[in-house]
Amino acid sequence: MGIKRRIMGYCRITLEMMKGIIGRKRLSKASQIFDLRRILEMAYMFAFLILAAGIINFILEGTNPNFAQYIILPLFNFQNLTETLLNFFTIMIGAAGFYLMYLAGKKISTKRTANLYFVSGLIVLISSAITTWFILSTKFG
Numbered sequence: 001m002g003i004k005r006r007i008m009g010y011c012r013i014t015l016e017m018m019k020g021i022i023g024r025k026r027l028s029k030a031s032q033i034f035d036l037r038r039i040l041e042m043a044y045m046f047a048f049l050i051l052a053a054g055i056i057n058f059i060l061e062g063t064n065p066n067f068a069q070y071i072i073l074p075l076f077n078f079q080n081l082t083e084t085l086l087n088f089f090t091i092m093i094g095a096a097g098f099y100l101m102y103l104a105g106k107k108i109s110t111k112r113t114a115n116l117y118f119v120s121g122l123i124v125l126i127s128s129a130i131t132t133w134f135i136l137s138t139k140f141g
Contacts, residue, residue: 004036007036008036011035011036022047049088049091049092049095050088052087052091053084053085053088053091054079054083054084054087055084057079057084058079058080058081058083061078061079062078071083071086072086072135072138073139074138074139074141075139076139082105084133085100086131086135087135089126090131090132090135091128093124093128093129093131094124094125094129094132096121096124097121097122097123097124097125097126097127097128098121098125099121100117100118100120100121100124101117101118101121101122101125102121103117103121104116104117104118104121113126
């Protein structure tokens, strides 16, 4: 519990300094971002996305030096860093598409805004699916 208490103390000190610089009204929403629970949630999501992108496969298998000229390796045995980053960003784009479609379902927006959120989320999600399909078709050869 000592580590948690120290981290919370540092967060409080930082927020008090920022309140003096920025002002209390503008910082009311920003203080929710620096909440320890919110930071842990973001860290868990980032770790999940990195693991889903295939970082373990990259670390364990490594890159075959015979395929150094490829951006996406045509084999399932090996994965390079660029391919891992492509997978990560594709997953992030797909998650952003789902989030935009989630915002469309909220009752706080107007119908026109909801339609805009839904259509833009669908377009982003489809582009992520097409990118994933391209990566997998390159992997299959």
